[in-house]
Amino acid sequence: MRRAVCPGSFDPITNGHLDIIARASKLYDVVHVAVMINKSKQGLFTVDERMEMIREVTGEYGNVVVESHHGLLVDFCKERDIPAIVKGLRAVSDFDYELQMAQMNNGLSGVETLFVPTNPTYSFLSSSLVKEVAAWGGDVSHLLPPTVHRALVQRLAEKAD
Numbered sequence: 001m002r003r004a005v006c007p008g009s010f011d012p013i014t015n016g017h018l019d020i021i022a023r024a025s026k027l028y029d030v031v032h033v034a035v036m037i038n039k040s041k042q043g044l045f046t047v048d049e050r051m052e053m054i055r056e057v058t059g060e061y062g063n064v065v066v067e068s069h070h071g072l073l074v075d076f077c078k079e080r081d082i083p084a085i086v087k088g089l090r091a092v093s094d095f096d097y098e099l100q101m102a103q104m105n106n107g108l109s110g111v112e113t114l115f116v117p118t119n120p121t122y123s124f125l126s127s128s129l130v131k132e133v134a135a136w137g138g139d140v141s142h143l144l145p146p147t148v149h150r151a152l153v154q155r156l157a158e159k160a161d
Contacts, residue, residue, distance in 0.1 A: 001029040001030055002027075002028045002029045002030075003028060003029065003030045003031075003032065003080070003081065003082045003083065003084070004024055004027070004028040004030075004031055004032070004082060004083075004084040004085065004086045004114070005031070005032040005033075005034050005073070005076065005077060005080075005082050005084070005085050005086070006020060006021050006024055006031060006032070006033050006034070006085075006086050006087075007033075007034040007036050007069075007073050007076075007085065007087075008033075008034075008035070008036065009035065009036055009038065009041070009043065009050075009127065010033070010035055010050045010053075010054060010127065011043040011044055011045055011050060011127050011131075012044070012045055012050065012053060012127060012130070012131075012144065012148050012151065012152055013050070013053055013054050013057060013127075013144075013145070013148055014122070014125050014126070014127055014130055014143055014144055014148075015121075015122055015125070015142075015143055015144060015145065016088065016090070016118055016119070016122030016125040016126075016143075017088070017127075018057060018058070018145060019088070019118070019119050019122060020086065020087075020088035020116055020118070021033060021058055021061070021064060022058075022061065023116055024086040024116070025058075025061040025063050025064055027086075028063070028084070028086075029063060030063050030064075030065060031061075031063060031064050031065070031086070032064075032065045032066075032067060032076075032080060032082060033054050033058065033064055033065070033066045033067070034067055034068070034069050034073065034076050035047055035050050035051055035054070035066070035067070035068040035069070036068075036069055036070075036073065037068055037069065037070040039070070044131055044152075044155055044156075044159075045151070045155065047068045049151070051066050051067075051068060053145075053147065053148050053151060054066045056145075056147055057145040057147065057148065072108070073085065073105060074105050074108045074109040074111055077105075077109060077111045078109055082111070083110075083111060083112060084111065084112050084113070084114055085102070085105065085111060085112070085113045085114070086113075086114050086116060087102075087113060087114070087115055087116070088115075088116050088117075088118045089115045089116070089117055089118060090118045090122070090123045090124070090125070090126075091123060095115070098113070098115065101113070102115075122143075125143055130143055130144065130152070131152070131156075134152055134153065134156055135156055140152070
């Protein structure tokens with residue numbers, strides 16, 4: 001079976017993330033979405049909430065497995081016999097950082113990284129930017145799956161109380 005992983009924090013998952021996952025799901029038999037845990041960062045959504053949102057919006061693909069991981073991505077890959085990481089690239093500035101990560105990951109474990117150019121519609125999109133705009137009352141509904149947008153609006157309203 002051809003297996004790959006799409007890693008990220010997904011706080012929350014955006015249409016840009018979903019585009020990369022959907023495209024990877026057409027190329028691989030199984031796509032693992034790894035919600036990476038960074039204990040030094042406080043997310044807006046819990047890891048379990050993020051995983052549930054991802055499962056909901058990727059369910060139609062039929063070959064996406066959603067898991068969380070704390071530690072090195074290469075260890076996640078080794079534990080599951082995953083030979084490839086799929087990463088979306090939004091801009092040249094992403095490439096500099098992602099190339100270093102790809103080379104480090106390959107040097108540590110032999111895992112390959114495949115870069116997928118982001119759909120131009122989402123080239124500016126990040127979870128952080130979406131959260132910031134939404135927190136100031138901006139309309140980000142076109143940047144998120146509808147269920148994720150509702151969850152974001154609700155969470156921001158809870159935080160404002």
